[in-house]
Amino acid sequence: MSKRIQHHPEAPADESTVSWRSTGQLEDSSQFRSWLEREFPRGAAEMANQQEVETSRRSFMKLMGASSALAGFGMTSCRRPESYIVPYTKSPEWVIPGKATYYASTMPRAAGAVPLVVTTFEGRPTKLAPNTLHPDADGTDAFAQASILNLYAPNRSKTILKGKKKAKRAELDALIAGLAADSSAKIGFVFGADLSPTRSRLVGELGKKFSAAKFYSYEALQAEDIAGDGVKLVADFSKADRILALDSDFTSTDPQGPVTPFFDRRKPEGKGYTKKADADGMNRLYAVEAAYSLTGGMADHRLRVAPSQVETIARAVAAKLKVPGASAPKLDANHQNWVDVLAKDLQDHAGRSLVIAGSRQSKAVRGLALAINRTLGSLGAGKPMLALQSDAAVMGCIADLKADIEAGAIDTLLLLTPSNPVFDAPADFDFGGLLGKVKTSIHLGERTDATAHAATWHIPATHYLESWSDARSARGTYSVVQPMILPLYADCVSELELLLALLDKQGKLLNGEGPEGAASPAHDAVRKTFGGDQTAWKKLLRDGFQADSSFAAATPSDMGLPAPSDVKAPGKDSLEVIFATDASILDGRYIDNGWLQEAPDPISKITWDNAALIAPKTAKALGIYDEVLKLETTFATVGPDGEGQKRTAPLIKLTVHGKSLVVPVMISFGQAENTIIIPVGYGQGINHEDDLGREPVNESHVGLVGVNRGFNVYPLRKSETPYFATGAKVELTKGRYPVALTQEHHAMYGRALAREVSTMPDARKGSFDAQLEEVSKQGVDSHVPPNVYLYKPEGSSTWDPGKDGKAQPLINDPLHQWGMAIDLTSCMGCSACTIACQAENNIPIVGKEQVAMGREMHWIRMDRYYAAQKYARDDHGQKIKDKKTGDYKKAPEWVQDNPAMVPQPVACVQCESAPCETVCPVNATVHTEDGLNAMAYNRCIGTRYCANNCPYKARRFNFFDYNKRNPLIKHNLNRGPLGKKDVGGPDHLQKNPNVTVRMRGVMEKCTYCVQRLKDAVIRQKRGQKQEALVAGKASTDMEVNTDTLRIPVDSVKAACQEACPAGAISFGNLKDGKKSEMGRAKELKRNYDLLNYIGTRPRTSYLARVKNPNPEMPDAKFIGKATINMA
């Protein structure tokens, strides 16, 4: 666990502790005021005036521990306006003004809860980090990082609605009391797919109390269980040497178990870079998929097939491995070859090889995968695939719900699922209509989405950071969800509170805080579920989880192999469509989350929208483009869709199952021919400002972030095959749709930027070791002379001699010299770092138009390159010249069409010899003594010269006042002072108080989370005094040495590093040398500096990506070659 959370209070949360209490600025709404009053019944901070509540970064201080509010410009002093310091009246325990407190909590999720450490300032949660103590600790992906923004979302549901109209609390109380009183009520509950032991317990009690109660579980993108009731199949990647992913994006959108061990096994030097580089320790990933996923990008061998053909491949593998009952299908020679080699590799590593089927794949495929694992002996405890018995209550599915409603078995339906069934249930369920058949439907949710509108009642739900609950992580570890803050809005109710109200004799609904400051009833319920003594409970609250509480092993039921379903391969006139989980908004539930919307899709790089993706050749065949679009053009010309703000995508009319949808289409490389992939969840609400001028519809379902975003794909889905459709037709329409991409060019253009090597010997470059040796000499670096510095970085011995008479280094802090290494071997390009950075550093969102222009503010730009192998090579690795035509012989088409995907996160690399610094006329960006390229926002006048001179283009300019002017209102930014101001909104409560909120006209960029570094260094300095106190000596007798002042090795983490589920980022003090993970990483041969050629001497270096191909595979000699032949 990181050092940052070492200051856990010993007993952070007593039942009635007030340490999560917080205040914040107030949004000028009555709900917010009432929250404030409840939070501070005998008022602590009184909010005086809105002016000071603007986004000033330390406004929290002004409001709390020593809060001040600008009370008008009273002339009591003619020198400056008077401002006030307003302390608490009664100081809450554990709150030290200006100091962060860290709590363990958990984010409940269907695929397993995410253990978290929450940073709070005066009780105001601002940042989430993974709880690394947790056995299922897995980093935090973009969704987890961004979920904190949901808490402060301006359009969060705040009031109880009855029939879409605001209702009084008393009416709701009466409704609940009525329900609770009638134990024969025909009542149905629809839960999400996440697991909560307390909820399971309450469900049992509810079943007892309400004899006619029925329980269902629903999430839009949910896999059916195949291994028996409550039996979960969880992968343990630490045990897997060979992995076959059958259309499974297990590293990001389709989690199948903690994924960090997978990435640890990707590193040839092992986790923490402790060993010598060795290919044997690496796992090998085979992926079979239609369109590129992040997992496919990580794969050593990737086979492009249409989704319907995945089953055929799986069956072929099963047959080859002699899985009982499996018969070999007919495959073309190429595929058969691929399968044969693969099967042999799996067989060779039997017991250590793992087959994973995507949860969106059919039962048949998943059954096949299970059978293969069983045959390989990979199933069971200590094996790569675990079967675990969860304690989830058995519940019905949505089809059962439909049947029950139609049978009249349900009068009252409680919709507690985080999904939005009216919007996202398969079209043939007609869930909206179904809901109309129920007398009373009660929706509990954080958003007033389609379901909230369709239900007779809507209750605003608390965020998980506001409520008591518990959850199970991927392998079932019991984890506690504790509130960091009272609900921001008085009417918010948590799921457990609602269930408890129904169980209450009087049906009394208690939410937020109990009477006289008692804890919420949900707390008592969780406490009861947990049992145990007070010590164990306190330990649970401190650690966030209970050790050794994971699920017991189970035996999955053997359902046998299903009969082969023979689906024909798709063709030009019958395309296959994949309805995919969206990397930004999941199933649509995050549509109102600005950070996620602005984070580019990791594959297509589109922001704020969804688009259909299609392979270049298919696109030509369908007449969408006149030619096959090239990955790389000779002159880097603008493509047919335009570039930047002029970029538009052609609109196609996609017809599936007799329904059609007009949707923009974009080229995606490495996609199977005749397939279309469309992310779901968009198009929830359209208003009159839509780019296409679509009819306004469901405007009120979404907020400013979510309105006019993308195209709704859900109506095309059918319940039988909710994730795929075959026989789709495409027609090109005349229209075009503006799309905002963060990256327009996808090839490296002969520049060895994101470098790759292969564990397999290369014909030209030699063995794995030889290739590693050559990493820093790839590309232009192979023949540049060494850099000669006119100015010696170590200074001059004549003019700056040290005591020893030798030249002193310019960057001269003897204690700390910060550095970072980014390992491309494990980086998959998921954008979690980008969002973690956004949360930590108060980075604003800028809206679609600004992103399209190229003004996004993300400090970490996730570049994603495709590298296609164009030419065939002979045994010496040389291109083969055709004697007749004089052209070089091309690689086979199936190799050319399946390029490698290499991500490369680029933020400021803190060049020691930084070109940006010298050009700043006002000294606003200079180097610090500890090796950071500092950026003084308040000195910056905005000449933007630094950004021009930055080779990495890592600098971002505040072209507008993005923090104060809402960029999402059309044209608002251009209206300047006349535009709508966006200050004092609840989202500003999320701001990190230790980072300046930048105004317009200044440059900003990554500084390695300098606020964290300073905090760590200052905290370390305090130790001096503590030592003196402990020793009982006079401070003047104490010796202060390097160890006193240097922070412990690897004790401070940058936000991006902390979040990274892949452990791709290591950061630390170069002075720690090999003791630090970063120091070890920098020692590796595959460590190289990006654009070393310019001589900037960056502090962030990259570790080349190592691919581990199977030499017997037909494409093996094209793997890991993204940059190796560049010169």
Added chain:
Amino acid sequence: MSSTSETAQDNVSDVKLPVLKREKLVLEGRSYHWITERICGVLENRQPLLWWMLFLPSALIAMIGVGGGLFHLVSTGVGVWGNTNRVMWGWPIVNFVFWIGIGHAGTLISAILFLTRQNWRTSINRAAEAMTIFAVMCAGIFPAFHVGRVWFAWFLAPVPNANAIWQNFKSPLLWDVFAVSTYFTISLIFWYLGMVPDLATIRDRCKNGLRKVLYGIFSLGWRGGNRQWSHYEMAYLLLAALSTPLVLSVHSVVSFDFATSVVPGWHTTIFPPYFVAGAIFGGFAMVLTIMIPARFVYGLQDLITMKHIDNMAKIILLTGTIVGYAYLMELFVAFYSGALYEMNAFKFRIAGPYWWAYAAMMSLNVLSPQIFWFKKCRENLWVVMAVAMCVNVGMWFERFVIIVTTLARMWLPGDWKTYSPSGQDQLLFVGTIGMFLALFMLFMRFLPCINIAEVKWTKVESDPHYEDNESHADDGVVVEEAYQKELHDTKS
């Protein structure tokens, strides 16, 4: 010294040396008074309708474009322009370099031609200097308002402050601040000092009280005594001597903004001379663009003669060829460097997303002036005017190519993104053109557009020994005079 003094020496030493044919700079043997009348007439007579037709719209455009544009910019943010995180400098800096380039011909004509005794400068130097001043004013708007927080632009001035922080003297941009402001100041002094005797001439012709007072104040009480002329001539010489390296330095420093960076396509040693040549090139084109119409409107054909135009056309040809050489040399250096980034930068310039800008630059700047190899073309004012316009546009494209195409395709393909200007960009540029024209119109209206005193001085009879040599009339002069007259007659 004028040609006549040379012939005088020939006469004295009694050696017959071949005498270069020199044309008279003032045709038709116009008298001193005629010169005074004609030049002062420009500002004393009622302005022709054309003046109003040019001035009013220009002033309006300037007010909307510069006034309105800047108001919106400052109140709202630099985002109203098209600049992006990829192309941080777009049109504004293109326009800045464009205008500052134009601002070079004035001082160059004045200073360098003065030092090299090119007496033909006298009839164009005043207008060219005015052009310099106005162009630098237009240019200054861009970098000044280009900064994100213009209200903190004073951070650029090295004044002691409570923050105890200073500027970065290693920044080319700071050099630029010093260079451009020095250039503006010195050009203003040069222009004004040169105008003092002429202002006195106008003062002495004024009837109207207020005009007389104003011209009286600005002419500082100039009397034209030789004890003044003597110091004045020395001062003018000194200023010319100071301005010459200054002129070369300013555009060199502007080019340092690019050349000292690490950007491929910018980081080249050829930039300073290439920029200076380009500036002279563009500057002369702008002088021609303005003087050719002015000469017709105000009947100054005898003062701004075909000889002047011919000379300027030749300079355009020369500098255009130098610039063309620089373009080709850039390509060669990029190719010869073997550096991928460098080669790609130029490859993408030529045929990449902005190939049209490169094509425009090449054809307008390099090819179009080649027509001046032909004397016929140098003599045809329509052709000269057309080429001058081409060069004006071409030089704008040159800056566009250097700045925009480079930034849109820099080091990492992942950040490549093209740029397009916003309406505000275009408005402000048009506004500065309006401002430039409006200021120039005001200059024509209120200030002597030709250096009266110096033009008088170029007349052969202005030489104190003229009468001594009357017997030795220079044949060449006569022949040329006849030729010029013939030429003039056929044209008009």
Added chain:
Amino acid sequence: MSTTRKRVYGYLAEFKSASALFKAAEKVRDAGVKKWDCYSPYPIHGLDGAMGMKRSILPWFVFFGGITGTITAFTLAYTTQVVIYPTIVQAKPSNIFTVPAFFPVMFELTILFSGFTVLFGLLALIQLPRLNHPLFASRQFHRATDDAFFIAIEARDGSFDTQATKQFLEEIGGDNIELVEEEDQG
């Protein structure tokens, strides 16, 4: 204007051309007159010699002005960059080796200071601005900025004599000889 007295400023004589002026000037110089001047619409080269004037000392002023500029710039840059607040910028040291980076500013300030010295030095040497001058009261002097050449011999000159000077001017070829009087406001 009752209090106004008239005082003689001197004689103003017109000459028909630059050559005539030049020759006349030589004669005036040879006559040993000290307080006099030639007026012409443009600078006449060689007239300095004809009038017996020395070369202008303005260049010396400018030299020292320029040196001041150089020193100012160097001091400003060096003290702020090296002495007061050295910063680490692109791994460049802050010491004497930084000085090449100061050259552009040193050059510009040299020129700027020189330019100001030229302007103010010139004004000092020719004693302008002086808006009122007795010669402006002359009825013909306004032509001096147009097309006429004058010599004025001042009354302050020791050799001045109302008759003799006028005669002398006539002898050397002056026309339109005029006695210029200055209004002496008491």
Added chain:
Amino acid sequence: MANIFPRWTNLLPLKIAVCIGTTVAGIALAFSYYATPKTLRVGYQPSQPIPFSHKIHVDQLGLDCRYCHSFVDVAGHSNVPTGNTCWNCHQHVQRDSPKLEPLHRSMNDQHPHYDGKPIEWVRIHKSPDYVYFNHSAHVNRGISCQSCHGDVNQMEVVYQAESHSMGWCLDCHRAPEKHLRPLEEVFNFDYGDKDVARYVAEGSAVKTTEDLGKKLKEQFKVSPKTSCATCHH
């Protein structure tokens, strides 16, 4: 022709130049004196809702700074005492003093005007939002409260004693020895040369606080930074 300008105008340009020169110089001088934090901030002494006297509490009663500003050595922020800190004593001591009326309103629920609202102290020392100042980093390394806040122990009413401008910060960051003290003396407002002897061996050359500061600078390895990110991030 006649002179259009009267004779007195001949000296006018000179006079104008002198006037303008003097005015500009005067404005510059005035600006550089008055428009600086040294003048604008130092001496700011607003009246507080309760006329709290540091002189009485610190100088006469001998309260430690940390009794009220309890987190100053723990957190970046130096907290102002909460209402109950005052009330701890003043519910017993001087309970009926009319000066304590605001405290009663805030803390005493028996009081007729009790409203439970916090006392609004007028802020005196304010650093801009973009400045990150950490109290604990200073007091734990031997910089006294006194160095930045002046002789608070002598203040009946607190005022700003130092300019708190960036230049002022830098002065100390460049030469910390003038302010460095043994950690035991950080909260001692009477610290002076007389105290030095306690911390050095007898006969040592270290006599003054500055000598001791120099010694401590070496010993504590104090090397304050002057690069931007030290205070601005």
